[in-house]
Amino acid sequence: xxxxxxxxxxxxxxxxxxxxxxxxxxxxxxxxxxxxxxxxxxxxxxxxxxxxxxxxxxxxxxxxxxxxxxxxxxxxxxxxxxxxxxxxxxxxxxxxxxxxxxxxxxxxxxxxxxxxxxxxxxxxxxxxxxxxxxxxxxxxxxxxxxxxxxxxxxxxxxxxxxxxxxxxxxxxxxxxxxxxxxxxxxxxxxxxxxxxxxxxxxxxxxxxxxxxxxxxxxxxxxxxxxxxxxxxxxxxxxxxxxxxxxxxxxxxxxxxxxxxxxxxxxxxxxxxxxxxxxxxxxxxxxxxxxxxxxxxxxxxxxxxxxxxxxxxxxxxxxxxxxxxxxxxxxxxxxxxxxxxxxxxxxxxxxxxxxxxxxxxxxxxxxxxxxxxxxxxxxxxxxxxxxxxxxxxxxxxxxxxxxxxxxxxxxxxxxxxxxxxxxxxxxxxxxxxxxxxxxxxxxxxxxxxxxxxxxxxxxxxxxxxxxxxxxxxxxxxxxxxxxxxxxxxxxxxxxxxxxxxxxxxxxxxxxxxxxxxxxxxxxxxxxxxxxxxxxxxxxxxxxxxxxxxxxxxxxxxxxxxxxxxxxxxxxxxxxxxxxxxxxxxxxxxxxxxxxxxxxxxxxxxxxxxxxxxxxxxxxxxxxxxx
Numbered sequence: 001x002x003x004x005x006x007x008x009x010x011x012x013x014x015x016x017x018x019x020x021x022x023x024x025x026x027x028x029x030x031x032x033x034x035x036x037x038x039x040x041x042x043x044x045x046x047x048x049x050x051x052x053x054x055x056x057x058x059x060x061x062x063x064x065x066x067x068x069x070x071x072x073x074x075x076x077x078x079x080x081x082x083x084x085x086x087x088x089x090x091x092x093x094x095x096x097x098x099x100x101x102x103x104x105x106x107x108x109x110x111x112x113x114x115x116x117x118x119x120x121x122x123x124x125x126x127x128x129x130x131x132x133x134x135x136x137x138x139x140x141x142x143x144x145x146x147x148x149x150x151x152x153x154x155x156x157x158x159x160x161x162x163x164x165x166x167x168x169x170x171x172x173x174x175x176x177x178x179x180x181x182x183x184x185x186x187x188x189x190x191x192x193x194x195x196x197x198x199x200x201x202x203x204x205x206x207x208x209x210x211x212x213x214x215x216x217x218x219x220x221x222x223x224x225x226x227x228x229x230x231x232x233x234x235x236x237x238x239x240x241x242x243x244x245x246x247x248x249x250x251x252x253x254x255x256x257x258x259x260x261x262x263x264x265x266x267x268x269x270x271x272x273x274x275x276x277x278x279x280x281x282x283x284x285x286x287x288x289x290x291x292x293x294x295x296x297x298x299x300x301x302x303x304x305x306x307x308x309x310x311x312x313x314x315x316x317x318x319x320x321x322x323x324x325x326x327x328x329x330x331x332x333x334x335x336x337x338x339x340x341x342x343x344x345x346x347x348x349x350x351x352x353x354x355x356x357x358x359x360x361x362x363x364x365x366x367x368x369x370x371x372x373x374x375x376x377x378x379x380x381x382x383x384x385x386x387x388x389x390x391x392x393x394x395x396x397x398x399x400x401x402x403x404x405x406x407x408x409x410x411x412x413x414x415x416x417x418x419x420x421x422x423x424x425x426x427x428x429x430x431x432x433x434x435x436x437x438x439x440x441x442x443x444x445x446x447x448x449x450x451x452x453x454x455x456x457x458x459x460x461x462x463x464x465x466x467x468x469x470x471x472x473x474x475x476x477x478x479x480x481x482x483x484x485x486x487x488x489x490x491x492x493x494x495x496x497x498x499x500x501x502x503x504x505x506x507x508x509x510x511x512x513x514x515x516x517x518x519x520x521x522x523x524x525x526x527x528x529x530x531x532x533x534x535x536x537x538x539x540x541x542x543x544x545x546x547x548x549x550x551x552x553x554x555x556x557x558x559x560x561x562x563x564x565x566x567x568x569x570x571x572x573x574x575x576x577x578x579x580x581x582x583x584x585x586x587x588x589x590x591x592x593x594x595x596x597x598x599x600x601x602x603x604x605x606x607x608x609x610x611x612x613x614x615x616x617x618x619x620x621x622x623x624x625x
Contacts, residue, residue, distance in 0.1 A: 029073055029074075030073045030074075030076075030093055030096040030144075031073075032143065032144045032145050034092070035092055035093075035094055035143045035144055035145075036092065037056055037082045037083075037084065037090075037092050037094065037143070038142075038143045039055055040053040040054070040055055040056050040082070040113075040142050041053045041054025041055045041056075042054050043110045043111065043112075045431060046107075046108055046109050046110050046111075047106065047107050047108065047109065048107045048108065048426050048427075048429045049099075049107055049108065049425070049426040049429065049436070049438075049448070050108070050429050050431055050436050050448070051107075051108040051109075051110050051115075052085070052431050052432060053110065055084065055085060056082045056083060056084060056085060057082070057083045057084075057085055057088065057431065057432075058080060058081070058082050058083075058094075058108060058110065058115065058142070059080075059081050059083070059436065059448050059478070060078060060079075060080060060081075060099045060107075060108065060426075060448075061076065061077055061078060061079050061080065061081045061093070061447065061448070061479060061480055062077045062078060062438070062445070062446050062447035062448060062479055063077070063078065063422060063425055063438060063446040064077050064078015064079070064098045064099065064100045065077070065078065065098075065100070066098060066100045066120045066132055066133070066156055067132060068098065070097060070098045070119060070120045070121075070122050070132070071122060072096060072097060072147065073096045074096060075096050075097055075098045076093065076096070076480055076481075076482050077447075077481070077482050077485065078098045078099055078100050079093055079095060079096045079097060079098065079099065080093075080094055080095035080096075080097070080099055080108075080115060080117075080140075081093055081094065081478075081479075081480060082094045082142070083478060085432060088450070088476075088478055091478065091480060093480055094142060094143060094144050095115060095117075095140045095142075095144050096144065097117070097119045097138075097140065097147075098119050098120055099117055099118075099119065100119070100120060100156065101117070101118035101119070101135055101156060101157075101158070101160075102156050102157040103118075103157065103158065103159050103160055104425060104426045104427075105159075105212070106159075106160055106161055106162065107426060109162035109163075109170070110142070111162075111164055111168070111170050112168070113141055113142055114139040114140060114141055114142065114146075114170075115139065115140055115142060116137070116138070116139045116162050116170055116172070116187070117137070117138060117139075117140075118135045118136065118137050118138075118156075118158065118160065119135070119136055119138060120132045120133070120134070120135065120136070120156065121134040121135065121136045121152050122136070123136075123152070131152075133154075133155070133156060134152050134153065134154055134155070134156070135152065135153050135154075135155060135156050135158050136149055136150075136151070136152045137149070137150045137151055137152070137153075137160075137172055137185075138150060139170070139187065150172070150185065150187055150190065151185065153174065153176060153177070153178070154177060154178045155177055158174055158175065158176075158177065159174065159175045159212065160172055160173065160174035160175070160212075161173050161174075161212045161215075161221040161223070162221075163215055163220050163221035163261060164219075164220070165186075165219065165220050165261045165262055166219045166220070166262065169186060169187065169188035169189075170187045170188070171184055171185060171186055171187065171220065171221060171261040172184075172185045172187065173185075173195075173212075173221040173223055173259075173261065175210065179197065180197060180198040180199070180207070181194050181195075181196065181197035181198065181199075181207065182194070182195035182196050182197070182207060182210055182223060182225060182259075183195065184221075184259075184261055184270070186261075193265060193270055194265075194270075195223065195225070195259050195265075195269070195270045195271065196210075196225055196227060196257070196268065196269050196270065200230075200234060200248070201234055201236070202234060202268045203233050203234060203267050203268050204229060204230055204232075204233055204234075204267065204268060205227040205228065205229050205230070205255065205267070205268045205269055206227060206228050206230075206268070207225060207227060207228075208225070208226045208227055208228045208254060209225060209226045209286075209287055210223055210224065210225035210226075210287070211223070211224050211225075211287045211290045211295070212224075212290070213290045213293065213294075213295050213315040213318075214290075214292050214293045214315060215260070215315060218260050218315055218316050218319055219260065219261075219262075220260035220261035220262055221259075221260060221261055222258060222259065222260050222315045222318075222319060223258075223259050223271075224256065224257070224258050224259075224287055224290070224295055224315075224318065225256070225257055225259070225271075225287075226254050226255065226256050226257075226285055226286070226287060227254060227255045227257065227268075227269060228250050228251075228254060229250065229251040229253060229254060229255060230248040230249065230250055230251065231248060231249045231250070231251055232248055234248070251279065251282075252279075252282040252284075252302045252303075253276075253277035253278060253279065253281070253282045253283055253284065253302060254277060254283075254284055254285055255269075255273055255275065255276050255277070255285075256273075256274050256275035256276075256285045256287075256297065257269050257270075257271040257272060257273055257274065258271055258272050258274050258315070258318045258319040259271030259272070260319060272319055272321060274318055274319070274321050275297065275299075277299075277302070282301075282302040282303060283299055283300065283301060283302060284299075284300050284302045285297055285298065285299055285300075286298040286300070288310055288330065288333055289333040289334070291333075291337075291339040292339065293314045293315050293316070294312055294313070294314060294315075294339060294342065295312070295313055295314070295315055295318050296310055296311065296312050296327060296330070296333050297310065297311050297313075297324070298310045298311075298330070299311065309326055309327075310326070310327040310330040310333070311324035311325065311326060311327065312324065312325050312326075312327050312342055312358060312359060313325070325342065325359040326359065327358050327359060328357075328358065328359060328360070328361075329356070329358065332345055332347055332356075332358065333358075335377075336348065336377070336378065337378070338378045338379070338380055338381060338386065339358070340381050342357065342358050342359045343357040343358070343359065343360065344357070345357070345358050346369070346378060346381065346386055346400065347378070348372045348375055348378065351371065351372050351373065352368045352369075352370065352371060352372050353368070353369050353370040353371075353372045353375060353378075353386060353398065353400060354366055354367065354368050354369065355367060355369050355400070369386075369400040369401075370386070370398040370399070370400050371398075372398075373413075374390040374391045374392065374396070374413060375388050375390060375391075375396075375398075376388060376389045376390055376391050376393075377389040377423070379395075379427050379428055380427070380428075380430070381400065381401070382430050382435070382453065383401070383453065384399050384400070384401040384402055385397040385398065385399055385400065385401075385414075386398055386400045387416065387428060387435065389421065389423060390413070392420070393420040393421060393423060393440070394415055394416070394417050394419065394420060394421065395415075395416040395417035395421045395428055395435070395437050396413050396414060396415050396416055396417075396469075397413075397414050397416055398413060398414070412468065412469060412470055413468065413469040413470075414457065414469065414470050414471070414472060415469060415470070415471040415472065416435060416437075416451060416472055416475075417437055417439060417441075417449060417451075417475060418439070418441065418444075418449070418471070418475040419439065419440070419441025419442070419443070419444060420439075420440045420441050420444075421437045421438055421439065421440055421449075422437075422438035422439075422440045422446060423440075425438050426438070430453065433452060433453050433454065434450045434451065434452050434453060435450065435451060435453060436448055436449070436450045437449050437450070439477055442492040442495065442496075443477075443489055443492050443493065443496075444477055445479075445481070445485045445488060445489060445492075447477050447478070447479035447481065447485075448477065448478050448479060449475060449476065449477050449478075450475070450476060450478060451472045451473075451474060451475040451476070452472075452474070455472040455473050455474055455475075456472075456473045456474075457470040457471065457472060457473065458470060458471045458472075458473050483534075483536065483537050483540060484540070486533065486537055487533070487537050487540045487541055489529060490526065490529040490530055490533060490541065491541065491542055491545045493522070493525050493526040493529050494526050494545050494548060494549045494552075495545075496522045496525075496526070497520075497522050497523050497526055497549075497552055498548070500520070500522055501606070506520050506522070507520065507608060507609070508520055508523065508552065508555055508556065508559070508606045508607065508608070509555075509556060509559045509607060509608045509611075516560070516563070517556075517559045517560050517563055517608060517611070518556075519553075519556045523552055523553075523556070526549060526552075527553070530549065547597070551598055551602065551603070551606070552606065554593055554598055554603060555603050555606035555607050558586075558589065558590070558593075558603055558604070558607055559607040559608050559611055561586055561589065562586070562607060562608070562611035562612065562614070562615045563611055564579060564582050565579065565582075565583070565611065565614040565615045565617075565618045566610060566611060566614050567614065568614040568615075568617050568618045568621070569614070569617055576618075576621060579618065580622055583615075583618050583619070583622050584622075586615070590603065590604075
């Protein structure tokens with residue numbers, strides 16, 4: 001070993017021990033003038049938590065908290081981000097409002113140069129408290145430069161759909177809980193149409209149930225609803241005369257309507273009366289299920305509970321009063337089934353993923369396409385794969401197309417996400433060759449994760465020597481993190497170092513290609529994260545976590561020093577004597593660390609085992625009488 005090497009390390013450590021630093025908190029505010037992504041182009045897809053224009057991807061920046069401040073310019077997590085599709089690292093916060101409406105079947109709606117959305121109200125209620133539990137509908141230009149609010153409803157979980165009419169005007173069709181009515185609000189004219197309502201003070205029919213459907217093939221939102229039919233018209237004079245004794249009876253049949261924006265209102269209801277079980281045919285209809293563009297309606301003879309059928313029809317055909325097909329297995333109409341079409345439905349049964357037809361002869365069509373050992377919730381089919389949440393809450397996929405029954409039963413599971421995903425938010429989405437999801441892992445912090453659909457596979461993933469799963473490479477998180485989450489991410493990476501040590505999977509130090517000791521990769525990752533923190537963020541780090549992180553770094557430094565003593569027992573007496581000064585300097589280093597609160601045994605317990613052993617042997621040699 002070169003003379004003075006340990007002395008140099010002593011000097012370096014001394015400086016490091018003095019660099020504790022003083023930090024101040026601070027957060028930069030959003031400024032519309034900082035937005036440069038203004039060439040968005042035409043809309044290509046919308047709804048959900050990600051939307052696409054010609055040039056940009058727009059996405060909700062993670063799972064926001066409705067209790068946080070929603071003053072324009074303040075929100076970061078849960079706000080709207082834009083990213084260049086050609087380089088997803090080029091991102092900007094474009095609409096700093098909370099996108100936390102809880103209808104996870106709706107989501108972003110971009111039309112023209114504006115995004116339309118629901119966001120927690122910033123008005124005060126009658127008690128003078130900000131009404132964060134109320135939802136305000138608004139629009140903001142995609143560069144954040146203009147905002148207009150329309151109206152407010154009394155709940156964040158208001159069900160709604162946004163859609164363009166034939167003239168391109170945006171409508172918000174929603175269910176008003178407070179007034180128990182379906183409403184179509186035209187944002188261009190700021191006028192509304194009451195589609196149907198539950199109030200008995202209407203002519204003959206009241207709203208009973210409703211479902212929103214995907215508006216494929218129809219200009220405008222489609223909401224399907226049933227009505228209760230009374231035996232006589234409402235009579236205001238008679239009610240005033242009789243008071244509480246005034247009663248109307250509901251008929252033994254009901255009606256079904258399909259509404260799209262622009263439909264006229266006739267009597268009590270707007271839209272097209274598509275099913276009508278009149279007195280001669282006392283039929284009751286139930287809106288069984290809606291999946292994509294398909295609507296499923298159950299028809300039951302009100303005179304006999306034994307006779308019932310379920311029909312399937314697209315929203316476009318329903319509105320046009322087209323023909324309906326009988327469903328042969330109505331038990332599959334649930335969120336546990338992926339309905340690609342009426343002749344291609346995927347579901348899990350007896351530990352296998354199967355596919356069948358919902359109409360026609362299902363016995364001939366049913367087949368096994370994959371083994372479902374860890375399959376949880378099925379999401380969608382994309383290309384040759386079905387995507388799902390597995391039993392570990394990871395987004396995964398299995399190949400289900402272009403395979404026979406035998407091959408399908410043995411397919412290896414492919415992990416799409418690196419860790420857990422959110423299961424109580426929007427479902428994962430696929431846009432321009434990538435799948436997007438909410439990364440709910442300790443290092444994902446409920447921000448948006450993504451990976452290319454054609455990503456290479458990490459074939460090294462296996463279980464007890466047998467490959468049972470593989471993972472898509474290069475999963476990434478796309479996010480603008482808050483200060484608190486940035487700090488949490490660093491703390492999680494330090495925890496990963498600790499986990500690695502406690503599980504015995506790694507040692508703190510390994511040798512690089514030159515044979516020199518260096519930090520293990522997870523510590524390097526934590527170090528990189530720490531170096532990227534601002535001074536204010538460093539001041540926010542948990543004190544115990546920061547102390548542990550610094551201890552790991554000191555152990556690395558000590559390991560590098562102890563490398564000088566490797567193979568000490570096999571050295572000649574002369575070579576050992578040449579290390580005496582280095583040994584004494586190392587003792588001084590450990591003593592200095594002890595004064596800073598780093599216990600000698602804890603540091604030595606983290607270094608490379610051989611280095612620690614030979615250092616101890618050197619100690620016995622130099623301290624022997």
